[in-house]
Amino acid sequence: MAGLFITFEGPDGAGKTTVLSAIAEQFKTAKRTDILVTREPGGNQISEAIRNLILDPKNTQMDVRTEALLYAASRRQLIQETIRPALAANKVVLCDRFVDSSVAYQGAGRQIGEDAVFQMNQFATEGLTPDLTVYVDVPSEVGLARIKAHRANVDRLDAETLSFHKRVRAAYLRLAKQFPDRIVTVDATQPVATVIEQTMTLITNAMKQR
Numbered sequence: 001m002a003g004l005f006i007t008f009e010g011p012d013g014a015g016k017t018t019v020l021s022a023i024a025e026q027f028k029t030a031k032r033t034d035i036l037v038t039r040e041p042g043g044n045q046i047s048e049a050i051r052n053l054i055l056d057p058k059n060t061q062m063d064v065r066t067e068a069l070l071y072a073a074s075r076r077q078l079i080q081e082t083i084r085p086a087l088a089a090n091k092v093v094l095c096d097r098f099v100d101s102s103v104a105y106q107g108a109g110r111q112i113g114e115d116a117v118f119q120m121n122q123f124a125t126e127g128l129t130p131d132l133t134v135y136v137d138v139p140s141e142v143g144l145a146r147i148k149a150h151r152a153n154v155d156r157l158d159a160e161t162l163s164f165h166k167r168v169r170a171a172y173l174r175l176a177k178q179f180p181d182r183i184v185t186v187d188a189t190q191p192v193a194t195v196i197e198q199t200m201t202l203i204t205n206a207m208k209q210r
Contacts, residue, residue: 003087004210005128006203007098010136011169012158013143014188015195019136020096022196023203036086039096041074044081050074055155062156068106068117072124075099079128092207098130100175100183105157108171109164132206134199135176138188140165 010016017039024037041051053059054070075098086093099121107114138146140162147158176183186198 002090004092004132004207005083005087005095005130006093006132006134006206007095007100007130008134008136009097009100009104009172009183010188011104011138011140011143011165011172013146014136014138015146015192016136016188017096018192019134019196019199020094022192023200024094026200034091035094036082036091037094037096038078038082040078040098040101041071043078043095046077046081047074050077055157057154057156057159059156064106064110064112067110068102068112068120071102071106072121075102075121076124079125083128092203094203095130098133099125100133100135100172103175104168104171109157109160109168111167114171114174130182131210132202133179133183134202135172135183135185136188136195136199137169137172137185140169142189 008016008020020037024035027035040047041054042048050070050073054062054067054074078095083093083095099118102117102121103114106112107117144162144165147154151158176185184202186195186202188195190198
């Protein structure tokens with residue numbers, strides 16, 4: 001498949017979405033027409049509807065496996081309707097979260113098994129793997145403090161305990177060690193401008209090498 005698939009990962013409060021938005025704006029200013037920015041869960045009508053269901057703080061009775069399956073369903077729709085067509089058109093796809101998020105949040109955070117969640121998502125993705133994953137890392141305590149200070153509306157995952165978020169981060173760090181050729185870690189305790197600059201360098205280098 002043509003194109004370049006780059007994902008952004010990180011625990012809550014790391015600033016991942018802020019970094020991606022800044023990079024997307026730089027590409028827009030440069031009038032790049034070969035860049036597609038999308039997100040998980042969401043990215044198209046069906047996937048966004050699933051997102052609303054998953055993250056609604058009123059859905060406190062949602063079973064953890066139901067949650068994991070809904071993420072995979074949203075991901076499948078995003079791949080088929082949005083990501084694969086863009087890659088086939090030789091575009092660079094920048095996606096806010098992908099399978100690593102499910103492994104970290106549902107597999108480790110919800111404690112239903114990292115390998116089980118990974119294998120379940122192989123059915124949803126048919127093995128589609130990012131060319132590059134930028135993992136924006138921050139200690140759990142720092143991330144939660146940022147959420148409390150700057151985020152007006154918290155979703156079901158934001159509201160989880162510190163121990164939950166520590167399990168999520170630990171899983172991300174394990175994934176980074178397991179897939180060093182794909183996952184590159186950026187220290188998000190640095191000034192946000194530095195994080196953006198380092199991330200942009202990673203992306204532009206990946207674009208040159210494709």
